[in-house]
Amino acid sequence: MRYRMIGLDLDGTLLNERGVVSEANRLAVARAREAGVMVVPCTGRGWQEAKEPMQAIFGEVSFKESSHEAASDSRDMPLPGVFNTGAAVCDVRSGRSLDLAIIEPHLAHEIVQCLRHLPESILIFRDISQVGHDYMVTGQGSLTPNTQWWFQKSGATVHYQSDVAIDDLRHTLRVGIVASPVRMRTATERLCEALGDRVFFHSFEAVQMPDPSESMHILEIFAAGVDKWRGLSWVAQAHGIEPDEIACMGDEVNDLQMLRAAGCPIAMGNAIADAKAAARYVTKSHREDGVAYAIDQLMSGRWE
Numbered sequence: 001m002r003y004r005m006i007g008l009d010l011d012g013t014l015l016n017e018r019g020v021v022s023e024a025n026r027l028a029v030a031r032a033r034e035a036g037v038m039v040v041p042c043t044g045r046g047w048q049e050a051k052e053p054m055q056a057i058f059g060e061v062s063f064k065e066s067s068h069e070a071a072s073d074s075r076d077m078p079l080p081g082v083f084n085t086g087a088a089v090c091d092v093r094s095g096r097s098l099d100l101a102i103i104e105p106h107l108a109h110e111i112v113q114c115l116r117h118l119p120e121s122i123l124i125f126r127d128i129s130q131v132g133h134d135y136m137v138t139g140q141g142s143l144t145p146n147t148q149w150w151f152q153k154s155g156a157t158v159h160y161q162s163d164v165a166i167d168d169l170r171h172t173l174r175v176g177i178v179a180s181p182v183r184m185r186t187a188t189e190r191l192c193e194a195l196g197d198r199v200f201f202h203s204f205e206a207v208q209m210p211d212p213s214e215s216m217h218i219l220e221i222f223a224a225g226v227d228k229w230r231g232l233s234w235v236a237q238a239h240g241i242e243p244d245e246i247a248c249m250g251d252e253v254n255d256l257q258m259l260r261a262a263g264c265p266i267a268m269g270n271a272i273a274d275a276k277a278a279a280r281y282v283t284k285s286h287r288e289d290g291v292a293y294a295i296d297q298l299m300s301g302r303w304e
Contacts, residue, residue: 001299003264004241006032007082007232007248008291009255010043010053011207013268017287019207021056028292029057035299040235042082042228044220044254046125046134047095049154050083054092061093080238082231084125085254087173087222089231097129099234100173101226107198108169111221114194115177116140118187123147124164125174133159136168146216147178149209175221178206184217191221200224202253220254227257247298249283249291251275264303266294 008014008029016022029039039057043050054061058079078091078098089099103111108124115122122139134156137143143151151158161168177187184203191201199221206218228250236246244263248255251271259265259278267275269285276282281303284290297303 001035001037001301002245002304003037003247003298004245005038005040005232005236005239005247006295006298007040007042007228007246007258007262009228009248009250009252010041010045010050012251012270012286013249013255014041014057014291015053015286016289021053022289022292024289024292026056028289028295032295032299038235038239038241040081040232041092042086042232042248042250042255042258044085044218045083045154046128046156047081047083047088047090047092048128048134048156049150050081050092051155054081058092061095080235082228082235084173085220085222085226086228086231087125087226088127089234095128097127099231100127100171101223101230102127103169103172103175103199103221103223105166105169105172107195107223108172108175109164109166110195111175111191111199112138112164112169114190115175115187118177118179118183120144120177120179120183120187121147123176123178124169124172125176127171127173128157130171131159133157135159136161136164138162138164141177144178144216146206146209146212150178150207173222177219178216179219180214181217184219187219191219198224200226204253228255229258229261232258232262249294251286264298266303 081092116139120141124136201221203219247264248262251268267279283294
C-alpha cells in the first residue's frame with residue numbers, strides 16, 4: 001500500500017447509521033494499523049465526545065489529569081487524532097492536547113456579540129485542560145432539545161454563563177449554535193455580514209437525537225484557516241509524511257478541505273454531492289461498511 005496515513009471522519013463515515021463502529025470497520029482499521037499505516041480520526045467532535053468510537057478502534061481511552069505533561073517514555077508516545085474539525089490535535093488515548101488553533105479572544109467576543117440575540121444558545125467549545133470544561137453556554141437564547149440530549153449522551157462538561165467578557169473567551173476553539181435549517185440561514189447571513197473572511201465557518205446536519213421531530217443543523221465557527229486538513233497536515237509533518245502519502249475518507253461539508261488536498265480522497269456512498277465531486281473514489285455507504293471496503297481496496301493496491 002502506497003499510503004502511509006489514513007484520515008478518517010467519524011459521523012457518516014466510520015460510524016454506521018446507529019452511531020457505532022461496526023465489527024467489519026473495526027477489523028479493517030486494525031489490519032491497516034498492523035500493516036504500519038497511521039490511522040488518524042478526523043472529526044468535528046471534541047475528544048470527550050469521541051471517546052466511545054475511539055475506544056472501539058484504539059482500545060482504552062481516559063482523560064488524565066496530567067495529560068498536559070510530556071510523555072515519559074516511548075510506551076506513552078501520543079497517538080494523534082484531529083478533533084474539533086482541525087482546531088485541536090490530541091492524543092486519542094489520554095486527551096492530551098498536542099496542537100491547538102484558538103480563536104483570538106477579541107474575535108471570539110465579536111462572534112458572540114453577533115449571535116447573542118438569536119433564540120438559540122451559543123455553544124463555545126474550549127480547551128478543557130485550561131478551563132476545566134468542554135462547553136461554555138451563553139447568549140440570550142435557550143438550548144435545543146437536541147443539544148441537551150447530545151450533552152447527556154457525550155458526557156461533555158458544560159459551564160453556563162449568561163454574559164461573557166473578552167477575558168472569559170481565552171482558549172476558545174470553536175463557537176457555534178444548533179438550530180433548524182431555516183433558523184441557520186439567518187445566523188449565517190448575520191455572520192457573513194459582520195465578520196466576512198476573518199473566520200471560517202460552515203453548517204451541516206447535526207447528530208440527531210432518536211426519533212427527532214425536526215432535523216437540526218449545527219453552525220461551527222473557527223479562526224480563519226482552521227479545518228480538518230490543517231490538523232491532519234500537522235500530524236503528517238510531525239511524522240515525515242507527505243500529502244500524496246495520505247488517503248482520507250469523509251462525507252460532509254467539514255471534510256471538503258481534506259478531500260481536496262489529500263493524495264487519495266475517498267467519499268462515502270452517503271456523502272453530499274460536493275464531497276463526491278472532490279473525491280477520486282466513492283466507497284460504499286456507512287450503512288454498508290464503506291470504510292472497510294475502502295481500506296481493503298487501498299491495501300490490495302486496487303485503489304492508488
